Amino acid sequence: MKSEPVLEIDLPGIPKLRSGKVREIFDLGDQLLMVATDRISAFDVILPNGIPRKGEILTQISFFWFQQFQSWVPNHLLAGPEDPLPPVLGPYAKLLHRRSMLVCKAQPLPVECIVRGYLAGSAWKEYRQRGSVSGIPLPPGMQESEELPEPIFTPSTKAQKGHDQNISFDEVRRFLGEDLACQVRDLSLRIYQEARAYARSRGILIADTKFEFGLHQGKLLLIDEVLTPDSSRFWPADQYQPGRPQPSFDKQYVRDYLESVSWNKQSPGPVLPPEIVSATAARYMEAYERLTGRQL
Numbered sequence: 636m637k638s639e640p641v642l643e644i645d646l647p648g649i650p651k652l653r654s655g656k657v658r659e660i661f662d663l664g665d666q667l668l669m670v671a672t673d674r675i676s677a678f679d680v681i682l683p684n685g686i687p688r689k690g691e692i693l694t695q696i697s698f699f700w701f702q703q704f705q706s707w708v709p710n711h712l713l714a715g716p717e718d719p720l721p722p723v724l725g726p727y728a729k730l731l732h733r734r735s736m737l738v739c740k741a742q743p744l745p746v747e748c749i750v751r752g753y754l755a756g757s758a759w760k761e762y763r764q765r766g767s768v769s770g771i772p773l774p775p776g777m778q779e780s781e782e783l784p785e786p787i788f789t790p791s792t793k794a795q796k797g798h799d800q801n802i803s804f805d806e807v808r809r810f811l812g813e814d815l816a817c818q819v820r821d822l823s824l825r826i827y828q829e830a831r832a833y834a835r836s837r838g839i840l841i842a843d844t845k846f847e848f849g850l851h852q853g854k855l856l857l858i859d860e861v862l863t864p865d866s867s868r869f870w871p872a873d874q875y876q877p878g879r880p881q882p883s884f885d886k887q888y889v890r891d892y893l894e895s896v897s898w899n900k901q902s903p904g905p906v907l908p909p910e911i912v913s914a915t916a917a918r919y920m921e922a923y924e925r926l927t928g929r930q931l
Contacts, residue, residue: 713738
């Protein structure tokens, strides 16, 4: 698995619409090309070095989940993982292999659809302070990492820079209208519950995750990435123990390292040591192999 991480992607002659923390978005006329780099961010800062093959893993996990749900959740994919790229991308086929998606030009909804099944991260912090998560009261006496009585929908805004802001479901209604708000909430909860049951059978607990939806020709679509180690907390089921932070298959391992060094969480971020890069890459790959039953 030894390879250099891909940190920047430019395709001469193909207009780049935007560059995110991980993804580059290119304009193909009536389609978009989404390409996942190997960049890794933490605390809203892109770190100087990346995780080899991370972009491939994120893309292939998303393909896997899109295919799992496609019979009842329409998505923005225009081509499958094995379909050939358009001829205009031929010169870049090797670079784009396994890390790119052709998608339709959906209009993203201005809401992050977050579903939580366990008490972790910012949810644990709020619970200790207020006994609630996103204003939703929870039973007293719960422990860190404990499974919630039932999954909860905790939406947030989509910030272009800095942190997203948690919002109430009433605010989602104001943004989207009653029907669309209920639709994205109910779809988010159902996708999470089905994915959680499947992942548990493969030895992974999905503690929480976020979904994005968009509208295309009036139709609601599941877009962006789905249930990846970047958009979710993945925990090994055989090591799960409430009352403490959990080992993970996601970038929490990187966050934990960064918390252990003297860094003010402002850009530029510190260079990750080789052992942290290697261990993180192995965790991403194991998540892919456990979920799909395949090797990349």
